[in-house]
Amino acid sequence: MPNPRWLNEREYRAWLGYRRMRLLLDAQIARDLQRDSGLSEADYDVLSALSARESRRWRLQELADRMLWSKSRLSRHVSRMEERGLVTRQECADDGRGAVIVLTAQGLDAIVQAAPDHVESVRAHLIDLLTQEQLDTLGDIAETVLHHLGAAIQ
Amino acid sequence: MPNPRWLNEREYRAWLGYRRMRLLLDAQIARDLQRDSGLSEADYDVLSALSARESRRWRLQELADRMLWSKSRLSRHVSRMEERGLVTRQECADDGRGAVIVLTAQGLDAIVQAAPDHVESVRAHLIDLLTQEQLDTLGDIAETVLHHLGAAIQ
Numbered sequence: 035m036p037n038p039r040w041l042n043e044r045e046y047r048a049w050l051g052y053r054r055m056r057l058l059l060d061a062q063i064a065r066d067l068q069r070d071s072g073l074s075e076a077d078y079d080v081l082s083a084l085s086a087r088e089s090r091r092w093r094l095q096e097l098a099d100r101m102l103w104s105k106s107r108l109s110r111h112v113s114r115m116e117e118r119g120l121v122t123r124q125e126c127a128d129d130g131r132g133a134v135i136v137l138t139a140q141g142l143d144a145i146v147q148a149a150p151d152h153v154e155s156v157r158a159h160l161i162d163l164l165t166q167e168q169l170d171t172l173g174d175i176a177e178t179v180l181h182h183l184g185a186a187i188q
Numbered sequence: 189m190p191n192p193r194w195l196n197e198r199e200y201r202a203w204l205g206y207r208r209m210r211l212l213l214d215a216q217i218a219r220d221l222q223r224d225s226g227l228s229e230a231d232y233d234v235l236s237a238l239s240a241r242e243s244r245r246w247r248l249q250e251l252a253d254r255m256l257w258s259k260s261r262l263s264r265h266v267s268r269m270e271e272r273g274l275v276t277r278q279e280c281a282d283d284g285r286g287a288v289i290v291l292t293a294q295g296l297d298a299i300v301q302a303a304p305d306h307v308e309s310v311r312a313h314l315i316d317l318l319t320q321e322q323l324d325t326l327g328d329i330a331e332t333v334l335h336h337l338g339a340a341i342q
Contacts, residue, residue: 038303041311041315044320048318048326050330051326051329052314052330054330057255058334059333062337101211102211102215150192154193157193160203160206160333161202163333163336164202164332166198170198170202172325172326173198173201173205175209175318175325176208176209178317179209179212179313179317180205180208180212182313183216185212
């Protein structure tokens with residue numbers, strides 16, 4: 035590659051800013067979540083994915099795909115959540131498509147309890163700092179990138 | 189907390205978009221980096237931090253703080269990079285401030301080789317997808333969030 039197209043100052047500011055924001059913002063929100071609710075971000079992601087569905091269940095493989103985790107990594111994580119009573123696991127031997135994760139009443143309670151503090155944390159460290167226009171632009175940027183990557187925003 | 193201030197549609201789109209973008213964009217860029225250069229994101233972060241300094245060195249503790257890693261985690265990672273000849277470690281027993289990581293000629297060569305492909309990846313999946321205004325807004329958002337968190341953009 036003879037002529038690398040290095041980032042100009044404007045582009046570098048955006049890229050470096052995104053990278054530093056991602057690192058520090060996500061760490062702050064994860065710390066708040068742990069402190070307020072005793073949940074890790076991964077716990078919260080699993081619980082909120084499950085609670086968003088009327089069936090309160092996801093196939094392990096599909097949820098792993100969504101989180102970009104390997105099936106074995108999510109399986110180990112789910113085992114630890116199972117020990118804490120937050121989810122249960124059902125084997126669906128009948129159709130050969132493997133394990134299903136199911137939200138328990140205790141897991142639902144945990145996310146319902148955690149959500150108000152979590153939304154305050156997200157507001158305090160991101161949302162309430164931005165103008166309406168900045169919020170819309172952040173949404174637009176995400177949509178553009180996700181579309182490019184062949185993914186939906188949700 | 190009697191009245192949680194839930195996110196409205198606009199705010200939720202920005203937050204969810206940011207979260208999904210972060211997950212998928214970072215995974216894509218990490219995959220490209222691994223494929224093109226055999227480096228992990230952490231390798232690249234360490235090498236680029238070292239190469240950005242004229243002295244080509246960082247205190248282990250300071251670099252760990254910057255990356256939000258524990259000192260022991262970075263120490264283990266640096267040991268693996270040392271085995272590959274990318275860095276060396278010097279103990280500074282004299283001032284009691286612990287180990288220093290030093291870039292090797294081979295490590296400098298690795299980042300110089302990796303950088304052109306990496307910048308193309310960052311362009312392809314983020315920078316070149318955005319307008320100048322979006323780039324500026326992303327930089328502004330990052331600056332606002334980082335300032336709020338007491339951190340600088342760089």
